[in-house]
Amino acid sequence: MVVRRLTRYVGREVLLAWLGVTVVLVVVLLTNRLIQFMADAASGDIPPEVIFTLLGLKAVANLGVVLPGSFFLGCVMALGRLYRDSEMTAMAGCGIGPGRVYTGIFAFAVPLAVLVGGLSLSLGPAAERQADQVLANAQQQARFGGVQPGRFLSPGDNVTVYVERIDDDGTLRGVFAERRVDGTRQIWVAERGERQINGVAPGEFLVLGDGWRYDGRAGQAAWRVMEYAEHGVRIAEPDPVDPGVGRDAESLAALWASEAPGARAELQRRLSFPVMVLVLALGSLPLARSDPRSGRYGRVVTAVLLFMIYFNLLYTASDWLASGVMPRWLGVAWVHGLALLVVLTALRGMLGWQWRRRRAA
Structure with a gap:
């Protein structure tokens, strides 16, 4: 014992x-x-x-x-x-x-x-x-969730986003976005915006509200200007998530x-x-x-x-x-x-x- x-x-x-x-x-x-x-x-x-x-x-x-x-x-x-x-x-x-x-x-x-x-x-x-x-x-x-006020962010190829401030509910204020496609510049300026991931149209989207869109080429006067109440911008293409093993x-x-x-x-x-x-x-x-x-x-x-x-x-x-x-x-x-x-x-x-x-x- x-x-x-x-x-x-x-x-x-x-x-x-x-x-x-x-x-x-x-x-x-x-x-x-x-x-x-x-x-x-x-x-x-x-x-x-x-x-x-x-x-x-x-x-x-x-x-x-x-x-x-x-x-x-x-x-x-x-x-x-x-x-x-x-x-x-x-x-x-x-x-x-x-x-x-x-x-x-x-x-x-x-x-x-x-x-x-x-x-x-x-x-x-x-x-x-x-x-x-x-x-x-x-x-x-x-890639886009890390946006910070006062800093330029590039969440996707040829896309640049700038935000003045972010509200407590995540709403973006004072949004500027630019995308370059085949030498053409597409510029969006909006009072507000939010990020969305759409399952129907794959990719990451920036949904802008109360703003203006400018399309044209640098050095040319023929720019197209549009006003919108709400506009969606694809900022990143969907990537296959395969980290490998x-x-x-x-x-x-x-x-x-x-x-x-x-x-x-x-x-x-x-x-x-x-x-x-x-x-x-x-x-x-x-x-x-x-x-x-x-x-x-x-x-x-x-x-x-x-x-x-x-x-x-x-x-x-x-x-x-x-x-x-x-x-x-x-x-x-x-x-x-x-x-x-x-x-x-x-x-x-x-x-x-x-x-x-x-x-x-």
């Missing part, structure tokens, strides 16, 4: 530390994305209302990469605290060896590996595809069916993240071992460096496989083999140290 409670205690400490690290990393990631999207919205590249939609999709798309690292750091932090507070020594006196500690760790590592596999193989790429589609649609809609957004079925080296590399890279969770879980215990007088964050810094090396090697191996430098039969498996060898060497050193310590006692 005592052994089971202590095992659950280790698992709970790991879980709490992992959740804390995950929240911090996700907040940092989303903050960086938010700054980027806000800058795009301020420059008129995307409408502000899609920012949080893009944030949510990007969060899901990147969780498969964030979770292995956050779990590794959480394990090292939780186990390191147990070592510094001499709780590991006390548990060893109660018969809690490395095997029991690993039971608590892998109680969360195995389900997490399954979750990471689902995210990296299916949910993450699907969210990435959806984010690309939303971003492409938003950029198309923002990047390799990191391709579906699992497409990657599995493709024989291209890039597809094989991407598939192996996605499969590597759940494997990474298990390898890092195994390596967290020997890395976290420290004496009570050691620094609080020394092991965490080491864990960050080791994870970055592991992560970068994985992406480098994937690039080598995609470019044909690495043979297909080897793929990225050698990275996990190298990491596992380092972990087993560290684990052997830890177990040998504990055996010598018990023998000396």
Whole structure:
């Protein structure tokens, strides 16, 4: 009973530390994305209302990469605290060896590996595809939606629009628009206007009210002048919204069916993240071992460096496989083999140290 409670205690400490690290990393990631999207919205590249939609999709798309690292750091932090507070020594006196500690760790590592596999193989790429589609649609809609008073805007080819001010309801005031077609200048001046997207006549339209239209050629006196109560001007032709699918957004079925080296590399890279969770879980215990007088964050810094090396090697191996430098039969498996060898060497050193310590006692 005592052994089971202590095992659950280790698992709970790991879980709490992992959740804390995950929240911090996700907040940092989303903050960086938010700054980027806000800058795009301020420059008129995307409408502000899609920012949080893009944030949510990007969060899901990147969780498969964030979770292995956050779990590794959480394990090292939780186990390191147990070592510094001499709780590991006390548990060893109660018969809690490395095997029991690993039971608590892998109680969360195995389900997490399954979750990471689902995210990296299916949910993450699907969210990435959806984010690309939303971003492409938003950029198309923002071509005219980003109009600002006192500034000239070119929402389409050979079209220029100027607005003096914009009312709270979105009505444009003091509108000037110009379009050049085969050397002819078409100029509209209106008291008011609004932007419309018409499903019957595809494209973006500027509907003007109470204004004048001038048609003619520069340097000639034969200009045609018309007054209108309401007039529609097509300011942009409809564009096919097809953002394309990047390799990191391709579906699992497409990657599995493709024989291209890039597809094989991407598939192996996605499969590597759940494997990474298990390898890092195994390596967290020997890395976290420290004496009570050691620094609080020394092991965490080491864990960050080791994870970055592991992560970068994985992406480098994937690039080598995609470019044909690495043979297909080897793929990225050698990275996990190298990491596992380092972990087993560290684990052997830890177990040998504990055996010598018990023998000396």
